[in-house]
Amino acid sequence: MQQTLRRAISTPSPSPDRAVRSIHDTCDAEGYRARTAMMLDCTPLITTRNVGAYKANTWYTDKAILLHNETDAFVMKHARRHVSDTSHLVLLRRMLSGKLWGRVGDASTIYTAGPIHVQDQEMRYEGIQDRAVFQSAFIFKSALGFHPSTHLRSGQINPESVAGRCLITAWDDLFDQLWANDTFVDAQLFERFLACAQIALGAPAEREDIRTHARNALYEVICRFIEKNLGDFELAVPRLLHEFGVSRASLYRMFEESGGVRNYIRQRRATRALLDVSRHPFKRGIIRNVADQWGFSSAPNFNRIIRDLYGFSPGAMFDRSPRLISETRASNFGKRIEQAWTRPGASS
Numbered sequence: 400m401q402q403t404l405r406r407a408i409s410t411p412s413p414s415p416d417r418a419v420r421s422i423h424d425t426c427d428a429e430g431y432r433a434r435t436a437m438m439l440d441c442t443p444l445i446t447t448r449n450v451g452a453y454k455a456n457t458w459y460t461d462k463a464i465l466l467h468n469e470t471d472a473f474v475m476k477h478a479r480r481h482v483s484d485t486s487h488l489v490l491l492r493r494m495l496s497g498k499l500w501g502r503v504g505d506a507s508t509i510y511t512a513g514p515i516h517v518q519d520q521e522m523r524y525e526g527i528q529d530r531a532v533f534q535s536a537f538i539f540k541s542a543l544g545f546h547p548s549t550h551l552r553s554g555q556i557n558p559e560s561v562a563g564r565c566l567i568t569a570w571d572d573l574f575d576q577l578w579a580n581d582t583f584v585d586a587q588l589f590e591r592f593l594a595c596a597q598i599a600l601g602a603p604a605e606r607e608d609i610r611t612h613a614r615n616a617l618y619e620v621i622c623r624f625i626e627k628n629l630g631d632f633e634l635a636v637p638r639l640l641h642e643f644g645v646s647r648a649s650l651y652r653m654f655e656e657s658g659g660v661r662n663y664i665r666q667r668r669a670t671r672a673l674l675d676v677s678r679h680p681f682k683r684g685i686i687r688n689v690a691d692q693w694g695f696s697s698a699p700n701f702n703r704i705i706r707d708l709y710g711f712s713p714g715a716m717f718d719r720s721p722r723l724i725s726e727t728r729a730s731n732f733g734k735r736i737e738q739a740w741t742r743p744g745a746s747s
Contacts, residue, residue, distance in 0.1 A: 420459040421581040425452055431470060438537075439481055444472040448530040458577050460584065462542035462593065465577060466535040475501070476525040477518075486521035487547035491536040491556075491596065493570065501526020503553045514555040515566060517600065521550060534574060542593055544602040556599045561643050565616040566595040568623065591616050617643065618653045629668050632694045636660050668693045669704040676713050686713050 426434065428443035431453040435441055449471040456467040477485075492499075492510065499510035503524040510516045510526075518524060520537070540547050557563045569592040576584055594612030621643060628634050639650060639660065650660060657663040672693040679685050690701035702712040 418460070419577070419580075419582055419584050421577075422457045423455070425454050427451070428453065428471065428473070431455065431473075437481070437484060438477070440476040440478060442474040442476075444474060444527070446472045446530060448472070450530070458581070458584075460589065462539050462589075464535075464537040465574070466537075467533075467574065468535070469532045470528070470530070472527070472529050474525070474527050477520070477523055479523060482521055482523060485537070486519075487540055488520040488537045489540055489543070489545075489551050489600070490518040490520055491538065492516045492518065493534045493567075495532040495534065497529045497531025497533070499526050499528040499531070506553065508553070513558055515558070515563065515570070515599075516553075516555055517551065518553050519551040521548075522553060524553075534570075536570075536596070538593070538596060543597045543600060551600060561617065561620075562595070562599040564620045565613070566592075566599045568620050569595040569616050587612075614649075614653070617645070621650075621653065625664060626667060629664070629671055629693075634664060665704060666708060668695075669701065669708060672701060673705055673709075673713060680713075 424430075428441075432441045432443070434455055451471065452469075453471060454469040458465045493515050494510050494512045496512060499508070501508045501510070501524060503518060503522055508516075508524075508526065540549055540551070545551070556566060558567055569588075573584065573588055573592045576588060591612040594610075595616045598613050621639060624639075624642065625634065636647065636650065639645075640647060643650075654660045654663045657666065672689045672695070675689045675692070676685055686701065687698040690698045693701075695701040695704070702714070706712050
């Protein structure tokens with residue numbers, strides 16, 4: 400374990416396929432202390448919220464070490480000896496539950512769920528962490544466009560800021576893929592995460608690919624905001640400009656392939672409306688009622704948009720459903736399978 404960690408926090412090496420090495424285990428306090436000795440000293444504490452187990456999940460890449468841990472309470476100390484091994488890293492910590500009270504240098508800190516907390520590993524720090532679930536990203540400063548000796552200010556990344564929202568979205572997407580696959584991570588997804596971290600930390604985004612990843616991340620955040628607020632019929636370009644601080648030209652470029660923001664919103668509302676129709680497709684007046692609920696001026700207008708998107712009107716799409724269902728009902732579905740297996744040339 401210590402050899403793996405020591406190799407991981409040494410000089411980063413290029414890896415075009417973004418290979419991942421992963422370790423998942425459950426241990427006691429002593430096991431967790433040994434596991435984290437390269438990064439910090441841990442002294443377990445006894446509290447009423449302890450459950451007696453530490454769950455540690457770690458993914459090693461060529462540019463970052465990513466963790467999802469569930470731990471009982473402990474005292475932590477990142478001392479001088481740890482600094483000598485890790486000063487070229489910056490830690491982004493995200494508390495999912497629990498709290499951490501501590502001190503970085505001479506500044507007091509309280510880490511709670513919500514913000515992403517920043518700790519330069521060249522700084523000594525100490526703290527008391529309650530029973531907690533947290534995610535961490537130890538990132539090479541060089542992977543963020545900083546010189547390894549650059550000092551980064553400790554603090555918080557506001558989750559409500561545009562940069563914070565982009566980073567949290569990229570963070571969640573990255574961890575979702577890590578949970579699903581232990582051997583590699585999509586290079587574009589990983590680079591988007593690094594680009595968002597770079598922007599949030601104020602690093603110079605001089606490379607075009609960094610700016611592209613950042614724009615793509617912002618586009619994803621705006622799309623999710625639109626989806627969440629589709630029922631608000633005041634949702635329009637001015638609100639998005641105010642919410643995300645982008646220019647009208649930038650917003651148009653993001654949604655140019657969809658025919659602009661207004662058209663994108665109409666398409667998403669039409670799709671959501673069609674999903675509502677699908678729940679009771681043969682109910683009298685369902686298309687008119689759903690069209691009205693989603694703010695369409697008339698059922699024909701709604702039909703026209705659906706036809707443009709899918710090639711058929713809602714009524715035509717669902718008119719075919721009973722026939723498709725009857726063709727594959729249980730009474731004759733088995734016969735079709737049997738016929739397929741007994742055709743000439745079929746293997747027996």
